Amino acid sequence: MHESPLQDRTVVITGAARGLGAAQARELSRRGARLALIGHEGQALRELAASLPGPAMALEADVTDAEALGRAAAAVRARLGPPSVVVANAGVAEGGPFARVDMASWRRVVDVNLVGSALTARTFLPDLLATAGYFLQIASTASLGPAPLMSAYCASKAGVEAFAHALRAEVAQHGVAVGIAYLNWTDTDMVRDADRHAVLRELRAHMPGPARRVYPPEFVARRLAAAVEHRRTAVYVPAWLRLVQGVRAALPPLVLRMSRRELPRLEAAEPFRPTGLLGAGGRADGMAARRRGGPSVR
16 A cells, blocks of 8 residues: 555544445545544444554444533543544435434434534634644435435435535635535445345436445445545545436436325335434434433434
8 A cells, every 4th residue: 555645644534334435434444534523323333443453443423412522532632633634424314205204313314414414514614723623424325316205314314515615615625625525325234225125226226327326335445545645625436426427417307206106006015114324324313312311213
C-alpha cells in the first residue's frame, strides 16, 4: 500500500459496529489512520477496535444524543488527538406503507439519519476547523430519487444531501471540505433484512439490472477510503451512479409509473405491512432507545 495522507490522522466513524462502518474502519486503519469508532454496540465496537492493525478506540454513543456525542468527542481528543476526518455513516431504515407505519419508528429513521448526521458534524466541527479537515456524509441512491414504501429513509437521505451541500458552502472558506457518498445497494444486515420482505425484494427486482446489484461492503469501503484521501466533494459507488445526477428530475415520474403498475399486483399477493427498523443495527438502535426510556421503536 502506498503511503496514505491518512497516516497518523484521527478519523471518526459513526455506526461503526458492523456492515459498511466496520468495513470502512478496517480499510482506513490499513491506510494508517487512528480510528474512533462510535455506535450502540459496545462489545462489537471493542472487538473491531482490537482487530485493527492501528490505534483504535470504541465509544458507545447515540448520534441523536448531543451530550453523549460531546463526551465521545472529548475522549477522542484526549486519546487520539483532534480528528481531521469525520464519516457520518450511522443510519437505520424501515419499510412499509406510510399510512400504516409506526410514527415513532418513522421519526427515528429521520432522527438517526438526518439529525444524527447534523449533530455529528456540529460536535466535531471545531476539530475539523482546527485541522482544515474533511467531513464525509454517507448518502444513498435514495438521495437521488424516491422509492415507494421507504418514505422515512428517502426523506432522511434527501435531507442529508441538502445538509451536506449547505454545510460545504459554509465551511469552505475555513479550509474544511465536505463530501457526499452516493451509494447503491451494499451487502449489509439492513439490506439482507429488507430482502426478507417480499414487497421490498420485488421492488428491487424491478429496477434495471445494474441498479439492483448488491456490492460487497469491502468494495464500497475501498472507494470511500480513496474519496477521503482525496477529499472528494462527491463519490459514487458504483461509478455509473454519477450519470443519474443529470437525469434525476426524470426519476419521480418513472418511479410513479412503475408503482402504479406493480404495487397493486404485489399488494394482492401479500398485503403491505410495516417492517420496523431493519437489520441487526436497527434492532440494536431500538434496544438502545428502550434503555434510554424513549418511545418504543419496533
